[in-house]
Every structure is written in C-alpha cells, then in structure tokens.
Amino acid sequence: MAYDVIVVGTRVAGAATAMLLARRGLRVLAVDRARFPSDTLSTHQVQPPGVARLRAWGLLDPLLEAGTPMARTARFDPGPAVLHGAYPGPDGVLSPRRRLLDALLLDAARAAGAEVWEGFAVDGLRFEGGRVTGIEGEAKGGGRREAAAAVVVGADGKHSTVARAVRAREYRTRPSTSGALYGYFEGLELTGGEMYPRPDRLAGVWPTNDGLAVVYLGVPRAQFDAARRRGIPASLDGCGDLGERVAAARPAEHVRGTVDLPNTFRVPYGPGWALAGDAGLVMDPITGQGIGNALRDAEALAEALAAGLGGAARLPAALRAYHRGRDRERRAMYRITTGMAAFRPDRFGALLYRAIAGDPAEVTRFLGAISGAVPPRDYFNPVNLLGTVTGWRPTPRAA
Template structure:
C-alpha cells in the first residue's frame, strides 16, 4: 500500500492537512487510533484566524448548522476594569464540541478522496536509507501488523507525538508546564458572548457550545492543581469560579451537564517541524498552554501552510526542502509573540502593565477591539505590548501630565521569561 502522503493523527491538524492534500489530487492516507466521532481534552475555542480558514474551505456552514454559535463579542474582566467589545473583522470565536468538529473534518477529508483508517495505532515509522518512507501499525482488533509506504509522512498526532519522538524532532523554547486546567459543560448558563476573568491566582472563562450548553474553563497555577483537585473535581471547579465577577454565581446556579475534566499535562515547546521524509503539524510541532485557546486555530493554520508546502514540493513547483523551511520560518514568526504571551499568562505573575492598560482603554471601543484582537491572534502581540504603544495607550491618556515609563512587555503581560 503506497501513497503520496500519510498523515498520522486525524484531529484538526491532521484531518485538515489530509483534506487539503486530497483536494489537490494527492493520494493520501489518514490514520488515527480513535474512531470518530470521538472526544478529547480541549479548550474548544477556534479563534478567528481558524474560523476564516473553515469558511474558506467551505466547512463553516456545516459546523454552524451543528449548533455551536459564532461569538463576535467578548467580556474581559481582570478586576481593575471591564473590557467589553467586538472582535476585529467578520469572524468571531467558535467553540464546538470535539465530537462534532473532529468528525466533520474527518468526513470532509474522506469526501475529498483521502483514504481513512480509523482505529489504527501507529507503532513506528518505516525508514529506508535514513529517510522516513511510511508507517507501521496495527488495526484495532486485527492483531496483524501493517506497513504503509509514502513519499512523505506528516505527524499530526498531538503533543506526545509518536512521529516526533521516532524522528527525534529537536525541541526548543521549551517551558515547563505552568498551569493546570479544568473544564465542564454547563446547562442553563446565560452568557454575554464569550467571558474571560483573569485573576492573580486563576483564570475562568465560559463560551457557548453545542446543544445549548456552555463550556466553562478554569486555569490555575500548576502548583495549585492538586489542591483544587483534592476538593473533588466538581467542588474544586465551583470553588475556582467563586469570586470571578458574577460568573461564579451564574455557574453555581446552573447545572453541570457532564463530569469535570482536568489535566496538568500542559507542556510548552516548539519542535523542528520537518526532516527527511517527515513533517509535523499542530501540537506535534508547537504546543502551548491552553489558557489563550490558540491550539485549534494553530492546527488549522499549520494544515493550510504545510499542505501548500507539500503540494508545491511534491508537484515540482518548488524544491520541497525550501518549501518546508519556509513553513518552519513562517510558523515561528507568526507564533513567537503569542507563545510568550501565553506562557506569561500561564505563569500567573504580577500584571503591572495590565493594571494601567485596562482602565486606560476600557471606555474606548476601538482599543478594546484591538485588545481582543491580540487575544484572538488577529493583532500581533509583540508590537501591541511594545513600549511605544503602551506609552500611547497609558501615559498619553493620563490627565496629570506626569510622564512615566511602563514596564517593557516580556510576556503575559509583563512577566519576564525565565
């Protein structure tokens, strides 16, 4: 069994990559140990750049029809001030259940012509002359090993990627896990669009999802995870939301529709995303704390860029090593500042910049929209939190006329990198 490309992992990064490659006429095999629909731990959020890609690929209408509303406004309540406004551009944030999103993407890949093997566990890579040339694995229940070969293998199999481990993909900019996360589906929770409540020792948020439910997310410093969990998941979850504006009261009055999920397995790292015969997409190549909800949109953006590189390289339009090197550079350039912001927020350090910034922009709808655009990945975080812009937003607006120099942004919002 030989293919042009084998994609390992059929969640958003892998299924989208397979979809785009198959639409371009390549022979694609998409494999996953799960069978779909299948659930997985997730923050659910698809930020506007990811929503725009789903729209371009012709998949957004079907996802909306499945019942997850598109949220175009958000409330950001850090304590010193409340920022409420609209996201920039025509797209908002979508928070579908993964049983819905992942199954839709797998079905779209299959409809585009990709061969899909569900329930197939990849146990290793097939290597020829020092180059990855396929995968080895076992269909669930069959017991007989199978080898499938390809010109290229894409690892889209998550933060503990078998492909990345097998090729020893080099990690860099690694940060230890900084937070623990809890989430649950809540019935009867009225929301003001999306809602986010960052505090020095936790962050709570809630977003509408499928079936009239909301997904409520709680992040705490990693060292507090065991303490919160020791109260019992439901009790610790409810206690974590207490005092977060009136969101805690609304969650306490609502009903948990399912059990609380929790994890402290939240690494932060970049990996070199390509080598001889292989490439990485999604969390396999770059994973960051879910506190900013970037994972799914990043996966879709990786799929779009990596598929373009493989189509150009395998089709002879460009040298494949050069196309993959450009994919690597573009990914890092686009994500570096958001990675710093995310790992900084997950560290739950002092927010000296925020204490001045939030009150300064709370009454300016255009600036609130720009700030929400930063959180959504639409407005570059580095320039926004740069000294010149912070001076413009804070010092220039103070009525005292006294000049001050806000702390230089070092990530989240001003937590120095370790």
C-alpha cells in the same frame, strides 16, 4: 499502494492537512488510533483567524447549522477594569464540541479523496538510508499493516509518536506551570465569551453546542488538586458573579482536568517527515490558541508539501519556509501564553485596561490581539503599549 503523504493523527491538524492535500490532488492516507466521532480534552476555542479558514474551506456553515454558537463579543474582566466589546471583522470565536468539529474535518478529507484508517495505532516508522519512507502499526481487533509514502506527517499531538521516532529537536521549551479544569453546564446564559484573569487563576466561559457552556479554569500547578477537590463553581470566587451563575447552572458532564500542559517548539520537518499542530508546537491552553494553530499549520504545510511534491519548489526549501513562517507568527503569542500560565504579576496590565475600557475601538483591537486576529507582536510591543496608555507616539522622521 504508495501514497504521496501519510498523515498520522486525524483530529484538527491532521484531518485538515489531509483534506487540503487531497483537494490538491495528492494521494493521501490518514490514520488515527481513535474512531470518530469521538471527544477529546479541549478548550474548544476557534479564534477568528481559524473561523476565517473554516469559512474559506466551506466548513463554517455546517458547524453553524449544527447549532454551534458564534461569540462575536467578549467580556474581559481582569479586576481593575472591565473590557466589553466586539471582535474585529465579521467573525467571532467558535467553541464547537470536538466530536462535531473533528468528524466534520475528517469527513471533508474523505470527500476530497483521502483514504482513512480509523482504529489504527502507528507504533513505528519505516526508514531507508535515514529517510522516513512509511508507517507500520496495528488495527484494533488485530492485524499488522504498513504503508509507504514520500512524506509522513505527524499530527498526532503533544506526545507525537512521529516526533519521537524521528527525534525532532525541541527548543524554547518552558516547564508546565499550570493545571486546567473543564466543565460543561446547562442553563448558563451567555451573550458572548467571558474571561476573568486573576493573580492565581484564569476563568473563561464560552457557549458551545446543545445549549451548553464550557467553563475553563486555569490555576497554578501547585493549586490544581485543591481546585479539583473544591470544584469549578467554588473555585470561581472573586471572578465577578461567575461563580454564583455557574453554581446555579446544571452540570451536564463530569469535570475533566489535566496538568499535562507542556510548552515547546519542535523542528517540524526532516527527510521524509513533517509535523503539524501540537506535534510541532504546543503551548498551554490558557490562551485558547491550539485549534487555530492547528488550522494554520494545516494550511501552510499543505501548501509547502503540494509545492515540493508537485515540482513547483524544492521540498526542503518549502518545508524550511513553513518552519520559519510558523515560528515568526507564533513567537509573540508563545511568550504571552507561557507568561500567563506562570501567573506572573501583570503590573502594566492594570494601566492598559483602565486606559482602554472606555474606548470601544481600542477594546476591539485588544480582543483582536489576544485572539490572534491582530498580530500580537504589533499590539503588545512596548512602543504601542506606551502610546495606548499615555497617548504618546514617536514623531515620524523627516524624509
């Protein structure tokens, strides 16, 4: 059987893309080497724009009913001042366990009509005349299989097999400069999310399922091994009282960590193929944007593929618009993320934080900007920041 689209990788980006395409009536095959439900290394955060997408797709209520807490407020404590406020709009930040979120999305793809092959490792693409025409691989337990499609979507992560096979061009690449540790703790009371940027680390703690809190610690790459040896609680000294609170909580799982944190854009389409999620654009997890970016890609790519394959638009033009929209939307947050991951001095930040700490509306705008609910390019442009700190605004020109 030939499919309209084969999606390689069925975690957030892939499962959501398969679901949305199947809901539009396309014949979809989704494959993954993993079996579900299963866990994966993740900051867990679904920022407000991602939460809004889950709501629109009918998937937010199942997550909430499964006990996923919604953090509608956050404490941002960079040292010079403490910002505490609410996120803009009706939604906050969700931090679901990945075994829950990924399985929910994949089940929704199946319910929409997508065929799913779990435990299937793609090890090659099929080409005809320079165009991708399908996949081939091996099921766990043995047995070669292949499948054909008009388009193969690589949603298979930062080390994407699809991206490598098509030699997707990389650009705006920045080196990996940080390491990340993740731990789960029981008995850590939270009223919302908490973030503690420091010159040599960034800590964040968020409520997740089963009454647990997930603690993230980002450090310069050169300090990663030392932080892992010390452990998360001891590495939180200087982050308010967070270190003491985490030390008093009960570790629920072993601490996980990685320095495999690349930053790069890839051209996300070509003859017979497209990329979504980390396969197309990956950035350091220090700003917690990965899941939201994956959901945005799924929505935009599904729209482009449905239009191109359904005849409403020429497929190359639709995919080119997907590419341009992705880059336009992500460029500012990518700069912010790579700067934070490099732990560059933030001289202007101290002025900004002191200026807005006593203004609840401005704190909400700031939280919106760092979560993507307010366009970062609008909030963090020099004119707006200068006006926020000094009260100066440019005089409008006369008509």
